[in-house]
Amino acid sequence: MAFLKILFDNLREGPATEAFPFGEAATPDAYRGKVTFDETNCVGCNMCEHVCAGGAIRFSEKEDGLHFLIWHNTCISCGLCAHYCPTKAIKLSNDWHLSHLQEEKYEQVDHAVVPYRHCTSCGERLQPGGPMLHQLAFKGTNPRSQRLMNMCPDCRRKASYSGEAL
Amino acid sequence: MKSFDMPVGPLHLSLEEPMYFRIDVEGEEVAGIEITAGHVHRGIEYLTAKRNIYQNLALIERVCSLCSNSHPQAYCMGLEKIAGIEVPERAQYLRVIADEIKRAASNMFNVAILAHIVGFESLFMHVMEAREIMQDTKETVFGNRMDLAANVIGGVKFDIAEDRIAYVIAQLNKLEPILVKEIIPLYETNSSILSRTRGVGLINRDQCIDYGLMGPVARGSGYAYDVRTAAPYAVYDRLDVEVITYPDGDVWSRAMVRLKEVVEAIRLMRLCLRELPEGPLTAGPLPFIPAGEAITKVEAPRGELIYYLKTDGTDIPARVKWRVPTYMNWDALEVMMVGGRISDIPLIVNSIDPCISCTER
Numbered sequence: 001m002a003f004l005k006i007l008f009d010n011l012r013e014g015p016a017t018e019a020f021p022f023g024e025a026a027t028p029d030a031y032r033g034k035v036t037f038d039e040t041n042c043v044g045c046n047m048c049e050h051v052c053a054g055g056a057i058r059f060s061e062k063e064d065g066l067h068f069l070i071w072h073n074t075c076i077s078c079g080l081c082a083h084y085c086p087t088k089a090i091k092l093s094n095d096w097h098l099s100h101l102q103e104e105k106y107e108q109v110d111h112a113v114v115p116y117r118h119c120t121s122c123g124e125r126l127q128p129g130g131p132m133l134h135q136l137a138f139k140g141t142n143p144r145s146q147r148l149m150n151m152c153p154d155c156r157r158k159a160s161y162s163g164e165a166l
Numbered sequence: 167m168k169s170f171d172m173p174v175g176p177l178h179l180s181l182e183e184p185m186y187f188r189i190d191v192e193g194e195e196v197a198g199i200e201i202t203a204g205h206v207h208r209g210i211e212y213l214t215a216k217r218n219i220y221q222n223l224a225l226i227e228r229v230c231s232l233c234s235n236s237h238p239q240a241y242c243m244g245l246e247k248i249a250g251i252e253v254p255e256r257a258q259y260l261r262v263i264a265d266e267i268k269r270a271a272s273n274m275f276n277v278a279i280l281a282h283i284v285g286f287e288s289l290f291m292h293v294m295e296a297r298e299i300m301q302d303t304k305e306t307v308f309g310n311r312m313d314l315a316a317n318v319i320g321g322v323k324f325d326i327a328e329d330r331i332a333y334v335i336a337q338l339n340k341l342e343p344i345l346v347k348e349i350i351p352l353y354e355t356n357s358s359i360l361s362r363t364r365g366v367g368l369i370n371r372d373q374c375i376d377y378g379l380m381g382p383v384a385r386g387s388g389y390a391y392d393v394r395t396a397a398p399y400a401v402y403d404r405l406d407v408e409v410i411t412y413p414d415g416d417v418w419s420r421a422m423v424r425l426k427e428v429v430e431a432i433r434l435m436r437l438c439l440r441e442l443p444e445g446p447l448t449a450g451p452l453p454f455i456p457a458g459e460a461i462t463k464v465e466a467p468r469g470e471l472i473y474y475l476k477t478d479g480t481d482i483p484a485r486v487k488w489r490v491p492t493y494m495n496w497d498a499l500e501v502m503m504v505g506g507r508i509s510d511i512p513l514i515v516n517s518i519d520p521c522i523s524c525t526e527r
């Protein structure tokens with residue numbers, strides 16, 4: 001008998017399921033979905049690749065910079081990459097629309113190039129280091145630190161001694 | 167009376183996971199039972215020694231979906247013990263919340279399946295629908311319905327800010343009346359439930375101790391053992407956890423323990439949200455894990471989960487070994503089933519809430 005009331009209430013309240021695919025399914029902001037990557041903030045520390053449980057992230061060093069690859073099909077949305085990324089260049093979006101045809105399974109890849117920097121004084125190749133890293137390391141920048149940060153260690157030392165960077 | 171051997175499993179309509187029983191039947195009665203394990207062995211313990219400590223967080227979480235928070239929690243506690251890492255208070259409270267929300271959802275799942283086996287499908291759906299409130303909460307707070315990915319070494323990687331606290335409390339307020347006013351009274355009084363579950367699958371307190379039983383199975387026989395009070399971890403020592411026991415040791419008692427534990431889990435979550443202190447979420451960026459050994463235990467929804475960890479100073483563990491409650495619990499099926507009817511086998515198996523994927527990993 002007690003259950004009749006529940007059945008009646010359910011009837012009155014209508015369907016409890018979401019109308020998807022005929023309507024939008026509610027997606028929370030924090031939902032762990034497709035990985036996004038911002039090459040301007042990546043500093044090439046490779047931590048995301050190291051912690052990636054699925055082996056979905058791959059970095060390789062090429063002439064023009066660090067090549068970043070993410071295989072979305074291999075990603076298990078664990079969020080470890082985003083957690084350990086010092087500059088939050090890699091994040092998880094709440095996009096869960098990842099279904100695709102079987103023949104497209106090897107195309108679920110995003111590629112980006114993180115360009116090397118070049119010393120503004122001698123032109124030597126430097127590891128990438130976006131503005132976020134300086135923000136983290138120095139809690140803010142000034143014109144002098146901005147000039148110094150784009151030099152190689154040798155030129156930076158010389159510039160500091162000669163006072164030209166002041 | 168005619169006696170014969172009846173195989174049940176490894177793939178069988180009434181079993182949720184692959185188990186294989188050879189049941190010795192005399193007429194309608196079970197006379198003996200033999201359990202064969204190993205159908206879903208995936209070599210996960212071996213794999214942990216092939217991956218670094220960070221990757222293992224995600225691997226270990228995927229050992230089993232229903233206790234998926236307890237495994238990383240015990241694993242992180244082990245590494246923290248070896249490295250002497252002090253987990254910040256806020257993270258400790260958040261860990262309890264993650265633990266309890268999983269317990270609530272896991273217990274409700276098992277109790278819903280009980281209704282399904284009894285054939286009371288509308289009750290099954292009603293409990294599953296109520297459980298959805300917890301699933302939605304998990305998705306909103308942690309980003310996934312099952313794998314919370316809550317723990318990292320030295321803390322947690324999720325936060326519950328002020329607006330989220332209000333949301334979680336509203337969700338708990340939605341679930342609690344359904345549970346206390348509708349679901350629990352139904353399981354306590356409905357004749358279809360009672361006639362199939364009362365006095366079925368009996369095991370007494372002494373047998374529980376003999377077999378080393380854990381969790382709701384032991385508590386359903388009046389054996390009040392709970393890691394959260396026997397060896398409190400995180401901040402359980404401050405929460406005054408109520409250990410729920412029922413004296414009779416039948417299928418019904420085990421279900422009632424699980425339902426009452428959901429009510430207790432709701433209370434614990436509320437308490438943690440109110441007491442949640444300010445502070446950092448992790449102990450620091452990257453831990454150094456020296457060579458060492460540690461044993462930790464936590465109360466998973468199915469009972470005591472023990473982890474043994476051995477490290478050698480690298481970031482790849484030398485050995486990770488765990489013991490899950492189902493390992494002992496399914497051995498005791500012998501006691502519960504012999505003398506019972508064949509038709510009660512699925513109910514009895516479900517009453518230990520077996521997790522085969524944890525046990526055989």
Ligand code: SF4
Nearest residue numbers: 052075076078079081
């Ligand atoms: S979410 Fe996890 S599996 Fe996916 S790319 Fe990041 S670390 Fe790898």
Ligand code: SF4
Nearest residue numbers: 042043045046048085
């Ligand atoms: S995305 Fe982040 S973690 Fe990965 S290499 Fe770049 S800065 Fe490092």
